[in-house]
Amino acid sequence: TIVDRVKAALISKDLEGKKILISAGPTREAIDPVRYISNRSSGKMGYEIARAAEYRGAEVTLVSGPVNLDVPVGVDCISVTSVDEMAEAVFSRMETADAVIKVAAVADYRPKNRAEHKIKKKSHDMTIELDKNIDILKELGKRKTHQVLVGFAAETQSLAENARKKIEAKNLDMIVGNLVGDPRSGFGTDTNIVTFFHPDGRKEPFESMGKDQVAHELLDRVVGLMKVRG
Amino acid sequence: TIVDRVKAALISKDLEGKKILISAGPTREAIDPVRYISNRSSGKMGYEIARAAEYRGAEVTLVSGPVNLDVPVGVDCISVTSVDEMAEAVFSRMETADAVIKVAAVADYRPKNRAEHKIKKKSHDMTIELDKNIDILKELGKRKTHQVLVGFAAETQSLAENARKKIEAKNLDMIVGNLVGDPRSGFGTDTNIVTFFHPDGRKEPFESMGKDQVAHELLDRVVGLMKVRG
Numbered sequence: 001t002i003v004d005r006v007k008a009a010l011i012s013k014d015l016e017g018k019k020i021l022i023s024a025g026p027t028r029e030a031i032d033p034v035r036y037i038s039n040r041s042s043g044k045m046g047y048e049i050a051r052a053a054e055y056r057g058a059e060v061t062l063v064s065g066p067v068n069l070d071v072p073v074g075v076d077c078i079s080v081t082s083v084d085e086m087a088e089a090v091f092s093r094m095e096t097a098d099a100v101i102k103v104a105a106v107a108d109y110r111p112k113n114r115a116e117h118k119i120k121k122k123s124h125d126m127t128i129e130l131d132k133n134i135d136i137l138k139e140l141g142k143r144k145t146h147q148v149l150v151g152f153a154a155e156t157q158s159l160a161e162n163a164r165k166k167i168e169a170k171n172l173d174m175i176v177g178n179l180v181g182d183p184r185s186g187f188g189t190d191t192n193i194v195t196f197f198h199p200d201g202r203k204e205p206f207e208s209m210g211k212d213q214v215a216h217e218l219l220d221r222v223v224g225l226m227k228v229r230g
Numbered sequence: 231t232i233v234d235r236v237k238a239a240l241i242s243k244d245l246e247g248k249k250i251l252i253s254a255g256p257t258r259e260a261i262d263p264v265r266y267i268s269n270r271s272s273g274k275m276g277y278e279i280a281r282a283a284e285y286r287g288a289e290v291t292l293v294s295g296p297v298n299l300d301v302p303v304g305v306d307c308i309s310v311t312s313v314d315e316m317a318e319a320v321f322s323r324m325e326t327a328d329a330v331i332k333v334a335a336v337a338d339y340r341p342k343n344r345a346e347h348k349i350k351k352k353s354h355d356m357t358i359e360l361d362k363n364i365d366i367l368k369e370l371g372k373r374k375t376h377q378v379l380v381g382f383a384a385e386t387q388s389l390a391e392n393a394r395k396k397i398e399a400k401n402l403d404m405i406v407g408n409l410v411g412d413p414r415s416g417f418g419t420d421t422n423i424v425t426f427f428h429p430d431g432r433k434e435p436f437e438s439m440g441k442d443q444v445a446h447e448l449l450d451r452v453v454g455l456m457k458v459r460g
Binding site: 155 | 264267361392
């Protein structure tokens with residue numbers, strides 16, 4: 001909209017010339033041609049970061065799982081479905097990125113065997129065997145050179161503990177923790193209650209904010225981290 | 231829109247005074263508060279039938295799983311997520327209905343145990359044990375008295391054989407078979423290639439049609455069945 005473009009024009013272009021790679025949304029892991037395993041990520045948080053980064057002058061690439069959102073103006077969007085597609089799209093674009101922000105809720109597991117045809121209902125119970133998926137964020141942490149790498153941790157409990165573990169295990173520059181389950185925070189909402197966790201142990205808890213505000217707070221930190229890095 | 235209302239005004243009101251109950255969309259069966267098992271149903275076919283039935287003068291109740299569609303004007307919509315919610319919503323409304331059209335792609339199985347908290351990623355593989363869900367359509371077939379009962383069969387192979395089996399096993403008055411996998415037929419498309427199967431063995435194959443056209447062809451048959459039934 002015109003309002004959006006005016007807003008964009010008024011914002012400081014502190015990401016001018018920077019390439020930001022963002023992943024968003026869920027992945028879907030097929031059980032058969034009809035059924036799949038997925039998760040409740042709406043993609044809103046990732047899309048708001050993409051929009052905010054574009055406002056601030058960045059060249060933004062968004063790798064998105066299946067969501068029902070409009071791609072923000074000026075953002076290059078690559079649509080993926082499964083974790084393998086997500087991994088390939090992200091890894092092939094990380095090298096040239098100045099920052100990688102992994103918001104996507106990537107499936108940790110996928111069905112060991114994908115049935116070619118719809119599985120017929122049987123009279124008895126069933127079991128789905130799952131293989132562990134590649135940990136995209138961990139792999140990004142291993143491969144990173146100059147990039148600022150930010151992850152997300154959506155938890156239903158022990159947020160600080162899980163966020164701290166992830167920041168170290170995945171070689172992150174920052175992690176955004178959010179406790180899902182609160183009606184103002186998490187799946188499909190327009191607001192979020194987050195805490196930023198830093199590798200030096202600092203944490204920054206926030207009150208409930210619009211996801212667009214969370215996006216700008218996060219990008220403020222990313223700009224700072226890029227400066228430190230030269 | 232105005233065009234829609236003009237269209238509605240021009241259509242014969244052959245369902246005036248009739249109550250039609252329609253189920254649409256997928257269900258989601260929770261693995262934990264974040265992850266779920268679902269299927270690729272977009273809900274479009276069911277919503278088009280609801281819209282067409284309302285145009286034709288019916289009092290329409292739509293029981294819908296999670297989809298991204300606008301509820302047609304004049305249609306009463308009950309939103310559900312899981313198969314249990316779907317079953318409860320449908321069974322409690324079937325008695326007063328003149329016709330029940332089950333378009334929803336209800337999950338056949340659900341996780342045996344739903345974890346209260348997000349399951350943490352483990353180092354090894356995993357297994358999800360599944361319980362068989364209630365077969366809503368079969369149960370509707372058992373309970374039906376005066377109602378016209380129509381089901382859908384989405385298959386990736388052996389369509390006629392599976393449709394014929396279902397029509398008998400579930401005591402249906404008609405089943406709409408569609409072969410999914412064809413780009414003009416099935417998930418998320420606006421067109422569909424269907425065959426109507428009748429209990430007496432007749433079948434009516436159609437070319438690719440808009441889902442709105444499929445809806446009207448189907449309702450023509452429902453009107454006919456209601457007349458026979460008095």
